[in-house]
Amino acid sequence: MITGHGDDAYQFEHKIVSNFSSNVYNKFDLKDLKKFLWANISSIHSYPEPDALTLRKLISRKLSISPEEIGVTNGATEAIYLIAQAFRGSKTAVVIPTFREYEDACEIHEHSLYFIESLEDIEPDTQLIWLCNPNNPTGKIYDKEYLEKVISNNPNTCFIIDQSYAAFTNNKIWSANETLKHSNAILLHSLTKCYAIPGLRLGYITAQKDKIDKIKHYSMPWSVNQLAQLAGLYLLENVSYDFSDYLLESQRVQKQLAKVSGIKVYASDMHFFLCQLEKGKASDLKKFLIETEGFLIRDAANFRGLNESYFRIAVQDQSNNNLLVKAIEEWIRLSF
Template identity: 40%
Template sequence: MLHGHGDDAYLYTQPIKANFSTNIWYGGRSEALKTFIQASWDKIHAYPEPAAESLCDLIAQDLDIGTDQVLACNGATEAFYLIAQAFHSKTSTIMIPTFAEYEDACNVNRHQLKFHNWADLKGTTLFSEGLVWLCNPNNPDGRVVEKAFLKSLLKNNIKSTFVVDEAYIDFTDAISSAIDLIDKHPNLILVKSLTKNFSIPGLRLGYLIANRAMVQNIRFFKPPWTVNSIAIEAGKYILQRKESFLPPVKQYKSDQKEFSEKLAQIPGLKIWSSKTSYFLIELEKSNASELKKLLISEFGLLIRDASNFRGLSNQFIRVATLSEDKNQLLIDALTQWSKSNS
């Protein structure tokens, strides 16, 4: 990890009252899953399945695709690095601002990097041969690419392979997954996460989907046993009960709307529109680093300093929508901060 990650709560010794820096579904903690994992403890005394075969079978069944079209990974991040390795020394175009791990994975694997601003993306945009990295919905700003738009990109760039990160697809009702495009477009790789929507980031679990030949090519670079036994069992448990684990999108978006509207009333803050539960805030009077330090030291609140997203300045922060009482803590803190800076 070269550029850093949003959730750096581990760096702080003081109690954190509310963590707005992470995009994890805050209501996803499950006592039933905890009990199941405890009951599965003996699984750690034997090696896990080399390629998480039973989990891949269940994912394929759930998505109605072939098992050989799925590759389970140690979080979506392992998928990014495997893809970059499979395309070693190729050209990669990254839509910015976005998740820094795409760039990190490409740098490690000696890609020639190009960057394309989201604001300039059109269905007719032409890219170089190689990889095009696109987060949908995008992190950090929550913008989306609709399926018809993505189809145009795929058709207009048949010599480019699109890596579409759908880690946050369950945090929006503005678009649906592009899984049905996989068989029609051999230049599409989808990366999915089971950690953010199901609130298990510590277990590191994700997968990629593509056509059979593409998956076989990427699988060649994957070490065995990267997905541990507990993660495999937890993944299967969740997928068999996923409707009870997924975030309630309509309510979540309603909460986000109320939260962002209240923040927009605070002088010195410009709220960026988002199709998800998280969104960017542009600061008019301060910089992100200073505000982050103030909020953690004075109020015990953690936000995401978004200045290390390529394409954003040091005046951007990102926040995720939490429960109403925690959202109010940030509203009150930023109101006080705004008054002291007026």
């Protein structure tokens, strides 16, 4: 799905003042990273490492696992498509509503797909399950003990756990070391989200070596460019993040918006949350916010399992968050 994601400001003539549609934290300070990359810009004259070995070694030290249990990818999205290719033709379940790329990648590689809303609904002979944790767009987080039980009880089913948003929760979630205890688990990680570098495309997979080898068999050399690899090395060694205040702001905004008549807010521990209009279309609300405030929200109608009444918000700074709540309230007042 090339179109239909958040962060689609390029499609609109109006200037976007604040982007609530993207789950990337756009207030992250990247000035030192930019200086570092500029100082190393001449490195683009050389090929990058074909399998990002130096970066894999650094990640392995950070996680206390082997470099052979890590595969660096061009964002988590490349990992999704590689996994779908490596398990081509599998009977596959996707826990919905969730990121559309799991479904799209599996369709390309001729999986026999079905969709579930609960891990209690896994059908017999299922070979692969896609699970986003924390989940986009709902913010749902699966308890570690529960995941352990489900994965252990389904040894013939491989669980793909996408934890691209792991940095944006204070909850205890599944880890790389827990993944490596299971031959039927693969964990997806994203540096795009926590370090706000979606334009560089950088992520990685952790799993037992045989799973990594199976997936890397389909990976092209140099898929992760030189600047992305350098950025990963720099960020992991020099930059930390703490989203505690950001998550508190999300809780505040959720409470404020829940007071607005005509809106249902689905509680989330994340920096983003899902909303539903009692009347009207999210696409009309989106258009109104762009034209009146320059605010961009995520129309969530194209998430399987949702409809045209749903939209997603990723909170921004307090001032624009307050203006957004007022603007949504105004749209409801004018429309109904």
